[in-house]
Structures are given as structure tokens and as C-alpha cells.
Amino acid sequence: MIDFVSLCEHTMLVGAALFTLGMFGFMVRRNLIVMFLCVEMMLQGVSLTWVGAGAYHNQWDGQVMVILIIAVAACEAGLGLALVMMLYQRQGSLDIVAWQRTREEGRPAFVDHDIPEPVAADDISWPVLTPAGVAPEINQEERLHRSHV
Amino acid sequence: MTGHLLWGALDGSLWRQRVTALFSAGMDQPFVWSVLGTMLLIIGLWALQPGARRGGRIWGILACFAGLACCVRLLVPLTGPLPVVLTFRLTAALTLMAAVTTVVTKNPVYSAIWFALTLIGTSILMLLLGGQFVAVATVAVYAGAIVVTFLFVLMLAQSSGRAPYDRLTWGRIPAWWGAPAAALLFVMLCSGMYQESAARRQVDLRPDGTHDPAMYTSSGGTISAPGTVAERFPPHHVAKLGGTLFTRYLIPVQVVATLLLAALVGAVAIASYGPTVGGREQPL
Numbered sequence: 245m246i247d248f249v250s251l252c253e254h255t256m257l258v259g260a261a262l263f264t265l266g267m268f269g270f271m272v273r274r275n276l277i278v279m280f281l282c283v284e285m286m287l288q289g290v291s292l293t294w295v296g297a298g299a300y301h302n303q304w305d306g307q308v309m310v311i312l313i314i315a316v317a318a319c320e321a322g323l324g325l326a327l328v329m330m331l332y333q334r335q336g337s338l339d340i341v342a343w344q345r346t347r348e349e350g351r352p353a354f355v356d357h358d359i360p361e362p363v364a365a366d367d368i369s370w371p372v373l374t375p376a377g378v379a380p381e382i383n384q385e386e387r388l389h390r391s392h393v
Numbered sequence: 394m395t396g397h398l399l400w401g402a403l404d405g406s407l408w409r410q411r412v413t414a415l416f417s418a419g420m421d422q423p424f425v426w427s428v429l430g431t432m433l434l435i436i437g438l439w440a441l442q443p444g445a446r447r448g449g450r451i452w453g454i455l456a457c458f459a460g461l462a463c464c465v466r467l468l469v470p471l472t473g474p475l476p477v478v479l480t481f482r483l484t485a486a487l488t489l490m491a492a493v494t495t496v497v498t499k500n501p502v503y504s505a506i507w508f509a510l511t512l513i514g515t516s517i518l519m520l521l522l523g524g525q526f527v528a529v530a531t532v533a534v535y536a537g538a539i540v541v542t543f544l545f546v547l548m549l550a551q552s553s554g555r556a557p558y559d560r561l562t563w564g565r566i567p568a569w570w571g572a573p574a575a576a577l578l579f580v581m582l583c584s585g586m587y588q589e590s591a592a593r594r595q596v597d598l599r600p601d602g603t604h605d606p607a608m609y610t611s612s613g614g615t616i617s618a619p620g621t622v623a624e625r626f627p628p629h630h631v632a633k634l635g636g637t638l639f640t641r642y643l644i645p646v647q648v649v650a651t652l653l654l655a656a657l658v659g660a661v662a663i664a665s666y667g668p669t670v671g672g673r674e675q676p677l
Contacts, residue, residue: 246473251481253468253590255518258485260582261461262492262511268575269496271567272442274558277547278501281508284539285492288515291531299522304637310519310527311638314534315649319656321539325546326663332550338501339558354564359557 249300256296262289276328276338280321287317423587426466431580433460438572441497444562454493461489464580467587481521488514499559501551505543512536526631 266286270279291310298306328338335342344354437456440449471478491510498504512535516528562568638646 246477247469247471250469250471250590251473252522253586254465254471254481254485255522256586257465257468257583258488258518260579260586261489262515264575264579264582265489265492265496267578268438268442268571271571271574272562273496274443274561274563275501275556277543277550278496278504278559281495281501281504281543284535285495285508285511288512288531288535291527292515292518295519295522295524295527299524304634305641307524307527307634308638308642310524311530312642312645312649314527314530315653318534318539319652321542322660323656323663325542326660329546329550330663337556337558338550339556341558341563356557356561356563359561 252296252300256293256300259289259292259296262286262292264289274340276331276340279340280324280328283324284317284321287313287320423467423584423591426463427580427584427587430460430463430466430583431576433457433463434576434579435572436460438575441493442562442568442571443497443499443560444568450497453497454490457493458486458489460576464583467583467590469590477521481518484514484517484521488518501559502544502547505540505547508543509536509540512540523630526634 263286266282266284266289269282269285273279273282291313294306294309294313296306298304298309331343332338341354341356347353433456437453437458437460439445440453440456445453471481488511491507491514495504495507495511498507512531516531516536519528519531562571
């Protein structure tokens with residue numbers, strides 16, 4: 245028989261670690277989408293802690309809270325990703341620093357100092373596919389009817 | 394009780410006590426473990442953050458896990474049959490590994506995929522604690538819907554190649570203070586749990602390795618009796634979860650339902666274009 249209380253405590257430790265990692269990522273990363281993922285990770289850590297605490301006290305409330313958290317996370321993801329899309333369309337970049345002109349008046353602008361040089365491994369080379377087989381016959385009538393395809 | 398750890402470390406007199414204790418024979422074990430864990434976590438997270446030296450990632454992960462092991466020493470060790478303990482440990486390690494990779498990996502697509510793995514690990518941990526419904530809901534809603542939405546947005550918004558901002562952190566505060574803040578927060582949470590479990594540590598174990606539920610109470614006054622999952626959560630317990638959800642938590646459920654509707658309308662309003670008049674987009 246496993247020591248259930250210890251299991252709850254260790255699970256809560258994992259939850260705390262997830263929350264902390266999410267916070268760290270939110271502070272350190274600059275990609276809007278990754279920052280958003282980090283917030284989701286913080287929520288996940290809280291959920292794990294709720295389940296652990298609920299099992300610890302032998303109550304259902306923890307799991308009920310997790311269900312509510314999942315619903316709120318779904319709302320947040322929908323709204324947040326719509327916002328991210330809009331920000332990307334305005335700025336053409338997912339970099340959070342691109343939005344620094346919304347900063348407080350009088351604050352100095354942030355300037356990147358040590359931009360890493362592109363390394364050879366970063367040049368993505370797409371595979372070249374050799375054409376094979378017979379080219380399919382194109383139905384002209386269908387093309388006329390479905391010009392938007 | 395000497396379990397105040399970092400809160401106590403901020404207090405001058407306690408600090409002096411601990412320094413003297415460090416050099417005397419009776420070393421204050423939890424204090425030493427927590428300080429060591431903090432140091433290792435700070436070093437590890439520093440090595441892991443985006444602007445760090447190339448090739449430091451493996452050392453960063455090793456240092457982070459060593460720090461985590463130091464923090465685990467603060468709790469009552471997990472006892473039980475080996476398969477269960479091993480399952481828990483492996484799942485926890487997998488979850489945390491995937492979480493670390495989510496945060497540090499340079500390609501956001503891989504980030505989202507590692508996050509899906511984190512979610513699966515989390516749901517296994519929930520399953521171990523008897524949360525069957527929430528485990529399934531996590532996989533279905535999070536990994537099935539939210540992560541897929543993330544991947545869709547990445548597909549629509551990803552710049553070609555690797556962006557330089559994925560390999561940089563910004564400003565002095567995140568670069569220098571992010572890792573210490575995260576490490577201190579984690580050790581603080583651990584020390585909170587240590588205080589809870591220190592009470593149990595005092596209690597002698599029964600011969601079969603379990604605790605006597607009559608011997609301790611947690612701070613909330615609820616006695617948490619040990620037992621297997623099947624004992625604690627009898628059959629039909631998902632029905633009981635539903636019962637709690639729709640009786641005691643009926644109003645929160647209604648509020649969340651309204652919130653979902655509002656978020657739906659809001660997302661449509663944000664994402665869709667209004668009619669264009671004279672080349673300018675009009676608000677909806």
C-alpha cells in the first residue's frame with residue numbers, strides 16, 4: 245500500500261515545479277505564443293496542486309476546481325490566440341519587444357545588444373522532391389466551375 | 394521547530410543561529426538542503442535561459458534536477474510498492490523534463506509539442522491520485538483542443554526560418570533575476586510543504602510503513618487518512634464528482650458557462666474583420 249499522503253505531497257511538488265517553470269518561461273522568453281504556452285503551464289501546475297490537495301483532504305472540491313480551471317483555460321486560449329493573431333497581423337512579428345512603444349512615457353526604449361549571428365544549423369534546407377509518375381489530366385470544365393479552388 | 398527555511402533565512406537572528414549550526418556538529422539538514430537546492434536551481438535555470446551559452450543546456454537540466462532532488466529531500470520520502478513509486482517517479486521526471494524543454498526550446502512548434510507531452514504526464518499524475526475525470530478532460534480539452542489551436546496559430550503566424558528573438562531574452566531584469574526569482578519561489582513553496590509534512594515526520598511510522606491517521610491532523614483540521622486509491626475513492630466516484638459539481642458548485646458552473654459564451658463572442662469580435670470602407674477597416 246502506497247503512502248497516499250506522501251503521494252499527494254510529491255504531486256503537489258511537481259505542480260509547484262510546473263508553476264515555477266511557467267513563470268520562469270514567461271519572464272525569459274520573447275515569443276508571444278511561447279509566453280502564452282508558459283501561462284498555460286502555470287495553470288496546469290495549479291491544476292495538479294488542486295488535485296493533490298483535494299486528495300490530501302479527501303474532498304471533491306479540488307477536482308471541481310480543476311474542471312473550472314480547464315473551462316477558463318479554454319476561454320483564455322481562444323481570446324488570447326485571437327489577440328496574438330491580431331498583434332501578428334499588425335506587426336508582422338511575434339516578438340514581444342515589437343510592442344514596446346506601448347510602454348510608459350519617458351521610459352527608454354529597449355535595444356537588443358547581442359543579437360546572435362545566424363548559425364549554419366539554422367538555415368533550413370527543404371527537401372527537393374523529384375517528380376515521379378504521370379501528370380494527371382486536368383479537367384478544364386471543373387476548373388471553370390471552381391475557379392476559386 | 395527549525396522548519397521555517399527561507400522565511401527564517403530572512404530573519405537575522407535565525408540566520409545567525411543557522412550559520413553557527415552549519416559549523417557545529419548538529420547541522421540543520423533542511424536548511425542546508427533548501428539552500429543547496431536554491432543554488433543548483435539558479436545555476437541550472439541560468440544555463441537554460443535563451444541567451445545562454447550554447448551547449449550549456451544538458452548541464453542546466455542536470456543542475457535543475459539535482460536542485461529538485463535536494464528539494465524532494467525536504468518531504469517525507471515516498472514509500473510503497475516499487476512499481477507504483479517507480480511509475481510516479483518516472484511520470485514526474487517525464488513531466489518536468491517536457492516542461493523544461495517547452496520553456497527552453499528555440500522552435501515554438503516543438504515547444505507546443507513538448508507542452509502536449511507535459512499535459513499527458515500531468516494527466517497520468519492526476520490518474521494516480523484518483524482524478525479519473527479530470528485526467529481525461531485534461532487530455533481531451535488541453536492536449537486535444539488547446540494545443541491544436543496553438544499549432545494552428547503557429548502555422549498562421551510563424552515567420553520563416555528561426556527568429557532571432559527565440560534565441561534571446563530581453564533586458565536585464567529577466568536575464569539576471571528570472572532564474573533566482575523562479576528558484577526562490579519554488580523553494581518557498583517546498584518549504585511550505587515541508588512545514589506540513591514535518592508534523593508527519595515526527596510521528597512514528599507503523600510497522601507496515603504507513604502512518605497512523607489518528608496520530609496527526611493537517612492544519613485544515615481534516616484528517617487525511619492514508620489508503621489505496623480504491624479505498625479512498627469508491628466505485629462510481631465520477632458520479633460523486635458530478636454530484637458535487639452540480640449541487641455545491643452550481644453557480645460557479647453557470648458563471649463559467651456564461652464566461653465561455655462571452656469569450657466566444659469576444660474571440661469572434663477580435664479575430665474577424667469589419668466591413669472595409671475606403672480602404673480602412675471599420676470596427677464591427
